[in-house]
Amino acid sequence: MQNSFDDIMEKLDNHELWDFPGGVFPAERKTLSNQTPIEKLAIPARLYVTVKQHIGVEGQIIVDVGQKVLKGQALTKSMNPFAVPIHAPTSGEIAAIHKHVSAHPSGFPELTIEISTDQEEKWTKLYPLIDYQNQPKLQILTAICDAGISGMGGAGFPTHIKSSPKKDIDFLIINGIECEPYITSDDRLMREHAWQIRQGIDILCHLLKPKHVLIGIENNKPEAIEALQVACRENTNYRVCIIPTKYPAGGEKQLIQVLTNREVPAQGLPVDVGVIMHNVGTCFAIADAIFSGKPLIERVVTVTGEAIENPGNIWALIGTPVSDLMAHCNYEQKGQKRPNIIMGGPMMGFSVTSDLVPVVKTTNCILAPTDNEIAGNNEQPCIRCSACADVCPASLLPQQLFWHSKAKELDKAQDYNLFDCIECGACAYVCPSEIPLVHYYRIAKSEIRVEQEDKQKSDKARDRFEKREARLIAEQQARDEKHRLAAQARKQAMASNGNTAKDKIAAALARAKAKKQNASTVHEKPIDPAAAVALVENSVQEVKTEGADTSTKVASSNQRVQAAIARAKAKKASAEVTIAQTELKDKVDAGDVIENKREVKQQDNDIESVSKQPSEAKMKEQGDVNHSHHTADISLQHQKPVKTDNKQLKITAALVRAKAKREAQKNPSSYDALNPEPEANVNAQKNPSSYDAPNPEPEANVDAQKNPSSYDALNPEPEANVDAQKNPSSYDALNPEPEANVNSPQTNISEELAKTEEQQSDIKRRRITVAVAKAKAKKAAQIEAISKEDKPS
Amino acid sequence: MTLGVAILTALLAIGLLALIFGVVLGFAAVKFKVESDPLVEQIDQILPQTQCGQCGYPGCKPYAEAIANGDEINKCPPGGDITIKKLADLMGVEPTSLDAAHGQEDIKKIAYIREDECIGCTKCIQACPVDAILGAAKQMHTVIADECTGCDLCVDPCPVDCIDMLPVANSTSSWRWDIDAIPIKQIG
Numbered sequence A: 001m002q003n004s005f006d007d008i009m010e011k012l013d014n015h016e017l018w019d020f021p022g023g024v025f026p027a028e029r030k031t032l033s034n035q036t037p038i039e040k041l042a043i044p045a046r047l048y049v050t051v052k053q054h055i056g057v058e059g060q061i062i063v064d065v066g067q068k069v070l071k072g073q074a075l076t077k078s079m080n081p082f083a084v085p086i087h088a089p090t091s092g093e094i095a096a097i098h099k100h101v102s103a104h105p106s107g108f109p110e111l112t113i114e115i116s117t118d119q120e121e122k123w124t125k126l127y128p129l130i131d132y133q134n135q136p137k138l139q140i141l142t143a144i145c146d147a148g149i150s151g152m153g154g155a156g157f158p159t160h161i162k163s164s165p166k167k168d169i170d171f172l173i174i175n176g177i178e179c180e181p182y183i184t185s186d187d188r189l190m191r192e193h194a195w196q197i198r199q200g201i202d203i204l205c206h207l208l209k210p211k212h213v214l215i216g217i218e219n220n221k222p223e224a225i226e227a228l229q230v231a232c233r234e235n236t237n238y239r240v241c242i243i244p245t246k247y248p249a250g251g252e253k254q255l256i257q258v259l260t261n262r263e264v265p266a267q268g269l270p271v272d273v274g275v276i277m278h279n280v281g282t283c284f285a286i287a288d289a290i291f292s293g294k295p296l297i298e299r300v301v302t303v304t305g306e307a308i309e310n311p312g313n314i315w316a317l318i319g320t321p322v323s324d325l326m327a328h329c330n331y332e333q334k335g336q337k338r339p340n341i342i343m344g345g346p347m348m349g350f351s352v353t354s355d356l357v358p359v360v361k362t363t364n365c366i367l368a369p370t371d372n373e374i375a376g377n378n379e380q381p382c383i384r385c386s387a388c389a390d391v392c393p394a395s396l397l398p399q400q401l402f403w404h405s406k407a408k409e410l411d412k413a414q415d416y417n418l419f420d421c422i423e424c425g426a427c428a429y430v431c432p433s434e435i436p437l438v439h440y441y442r443i444a445k446s447e448i449r450v451e452q453e454d455k456q457k458s459d460k461a462r463d464r465f466e467k468r469e470a471r472l473i474a475e476q477q478a479r480d481e482k483h484r485l486a487a488q489a490r491k492q493a494m495a496s497n498g499n500t501a502k503d504k505i506a507a508a509l510a511r512a513k514a515k516k517q518n519a520s521t522v523h524e525k526p527i528d529p530a531a532a533v534a535l536v537e538n539s540v541q542e543v544k545t546e547g548a549d550t551s552t553k554v555a556s557s558n559q560r561v562q563a564a565i566a567r568a569k570a571k572k573a574s575a576e577v578t579i580a581q582t583e584l585k586d587k588v589d590a591g592d593v594i595e596n597k598r599e600v601k602q603q604d605n606d607i608e609s610v611s612k613q614p615s616e617a618k619m620k621e622q623g624d625v626n627h628s629h630h631t632a633d634i635s636l637q638h639q640k641p642v643k644t645d646n647k648q649l650k651i652t653a654a655l656v657r658a659k660a661k662r663e664a665q666k667n668p669s670s671y672d673a674l675n676p677e678p679e680a681n682v683n684a685q686k687n688p689s690s691y692d693a694p695n696p697e698p699e700a701n702v703d704a705q706k707n708p709s710s711y712d713a714l715n716p717e718p719e720a721n722v723d724a725q726k727n728p729s730s731y732d733a734l735n736p737e738p739e740a741n742v743n744s745p746q747t748n749i750s751e752e753l754a755k756t757e758e759q760q761s762d763i764k765r766r767r768i769t770v771a772v773a774k775a776k777a778k779k780a781a782q783i784e785a786i787s788k789e790d791k792p793s
Numbered sequence B: 001m002t003l004g005v006a007i008l009t010a011l012l013a014i015g016l017l018a019l020i021f022g023v024v025l026g027f028a029a030v031k032f033k034v035e036s037d038p039l040v041e042q043i044d045q046i047l048p049q050t051q052c053g054q055c056g057y058p059g060c061k062p063y064a065e066a067i068a069n070g071d072e073i074n075k076c077p078p079g080g081d082i083t084i085k086k087l088a089d090l091m092g093v094e095p096t097s098l099d100a101a102h103g104q105e106d107i108k109k110i111a112y113i114r115e116d117e118c119i120g121c122t123k124c125i126q127a128c129p130v131d132a133i134l135g136a137a138k139q140m141h142t143v144i145a146d147e148c149t150g151c152d153l154c155v156d157p158c159p160v161d162c163i164d165m166l167p168v169a170n171s172t173s174s175w176r177w178d179i180d181a182i183p184i185k186q187i188g
Helices: A005-013 A137-146 A185-208 A222-231 A252-260 A280-292 A322-328 A387-391 A398-406 A410-415 A426-430 A437-522 A529-554 A557-578 A582-589 A607-621 A644-666 A668-674 A676-686 A728-734 A750-790 B002-031 B038-046 B060-068 B080-091 B123-127
Strands: A046-050 A092-101 A109-117 A171-176 A212-218 A238-243 A275-279 A298-304 A312-317 A365-367 B109-113 B163-167
Touching: A005 A212, A005 A252, A046 A092, A137 A185, A137 A280, A171 A185, A171 A252, A171 A280, A185 A212, A185 A222, A185 A275, A185 A280, A185 A298, A212 A222, A212 A252, A222 A238, A238 A252, A252 A275, A275 A280, A280 A298, A298 A322, A312 A322, A322 A365, A387 A398, A387 A426, A398 A410, A398 A437, A410 A437, A426 A437, A437 A557, A437 A750, A437 B060, B038 B060, B038 B080
Parallel strands: A171 A212, A171 A275, A212 A238, A298 A365
Antiparallel strands: A046 A109, A092 A109, A298 A312, B109 B163
């Protein structure tokens, strides 16, 4: 199908070439800038090195703001085959890493490393690969990649990827066409550095092993042709081909067609037809990278246009802002109503949005034309003259593409092979209606790309949505199954243990009944609230009396048991009263135990409890009544009478503990840890003889209290006061453990102690009242609950 | 006589053919049965898959099914006029303007969690129809920007209002060419 290598060589030997369809002949205007040698630009004060300057992905930044960098030092690291690093174009300091206006038609800010130069040009250490012929290919490719070389002709494709094809190569074509008007950077480079370009070709030949090398140069650059012919004279395998000047002969596909008559398939690559093409600038950079180890940090830029006083070619460091180039060449804005600077050529370039747009690796030209050179927007309707179709080098139908692009009929535009358009601008150039056709195509292309991205995203979203739905359904099924199994297990357990459970309930009910009976013997049935209050007071009185009794320290265990029974009775009685007090009941029914969490206290004037009073009173004063760590305290001492000489010590300790608690309330999580352990230690130190822990395993009770409804109310033991304990941790405090009494080695707080002792009795009384009332309410609720259960049974 | 034979032959031939075709078609109907409604799939392909529920259905697929069953095609604000146009083409009806009752077409947004304010309640995670929010109980949550469809469903459940819907930033890759870039003049 395609021309064989021999046919092509035969034709080339006869100095014959093929042609590509279409093409235009714009005024070249190259003499503006190609008359003078390439100049060196003074190092700009600031360089803006865009992180991503090629097709592919950006590298990873490996420098920090403020860091000193040397000329040629890598700023990013290649993490991906398609990532190409960038390098510091000169020595200096990283001034910023931020988003800066980009060398893109949109001018959108892109990530840029800003370097404040120090004008010293201190090079980093370079690693040339002079004996590259003896090195493995991979190492040469790595060196090319590490030097940050990407195609310098325009697209910026990473060179190391292009240089490692999987297929055999017939032709390596070196593109020195530079067909766009005004631009002369490759021309000057070929004239001045033909030898180094040839060195670059040598390296590429070593890598690619092509059968033949074709160097294509347009016939409007006789000096460049001569220079390269001289440079390549000894090598018979290299052939300089003189191409007739026609725009866009420098297009990759067009040049391949001209030289080989092979056509690159749509969405294919030149390698598909056995051709690899590199730009002369890329060859120059490859030679730099291999023979001197220099990364790609500068390039030739043509600064031209009639609005510029001294047009010419300049070696510009990558990252040089356009403003520096314009200043160097005396941009005077003459003949321009508004400043207009074009990056690239007049056919394919774009107007820059700011004069701080930096030079990137693909920038070949900065054009400042007068308004006469570039016309305004005079778009007229399409007259269907088909002049555009005649000049299209890709043999497309530009007018159809225009029609569909304008109407946003993107599907139809794609049917007319929109993506084979190389955006050369030939159609727009010949259009008598001055329709900016290429822009319509670009808009359509970008819209199609965005649409494709959206489509991909929506497909992903659909997929994720469906997977999530499936997962939720599966989870729900798993839950249902689990519940079903659990219910089954419960039923079985009920069936097998039914008797014992019933026994337990019966026993509990019996206990409750006995209690009720007991209570009702004390107080018959006071119903109204006033009486209830009286009763509460009554019971408090009783409690107090008992407390007084016990404080005489002759409290034998018998007496205390009696006292407790009496108390319980009193409570029960008042509890019955409060059945009528619906609001309290409601509280309990609703499970609202916040209030009840507070201490429900039966005081028997033990020294212990006395010592606890001030601390809790303090807490109350803080208003922190709802806190879950509030102690619900039953401080009945029914184990051992505590000795009087402990009293002072204990009060002190209690104060300390109160403080600790206050701390703990601020930081509840530390509370549990804070409480028992240090106390135990102190106890051992302070009071070893008299302080015998009567209840060595208080924590054992904790778990039993998780269910308030089955709580001690049913327990005939009177000291187990009603307490809605939701929180097992606060139950620790509830336990009548003597350890909790003596706290801390601190003893020098007797002043505080004196004050608080005065308050003790009052506070205590109040607290008792409140606590008892609450306890009664709770109890009442429980009794009611029990009796409800009782009746049906 | 010959006429009768001819008629009989014709009837037999036609009957035989009918029988053969009937068997073939019956077999094909069983063998190549289409499981789901292809129309629903086609509609679902057109819908933007934000799963936002603004149409009143719990996701794009249910709305696709509803459209296939005759519901209006103009209830999808994220899809906007383009989607309506495509649906109209597919369904063979006239394109109508977006039903304002279901919201307005808006610029593309994605959710962003102000992470220092997040309390780790997981409510937004449960609300997200595409699992685009990452996090665990009492841990900070964050939105996977690439996966977010901008459906807005996570904003309301947040108890501390730490989720913003931010417009998707323009980038050079998503930029559409400006028609007023550079006009070309005939230079020669």
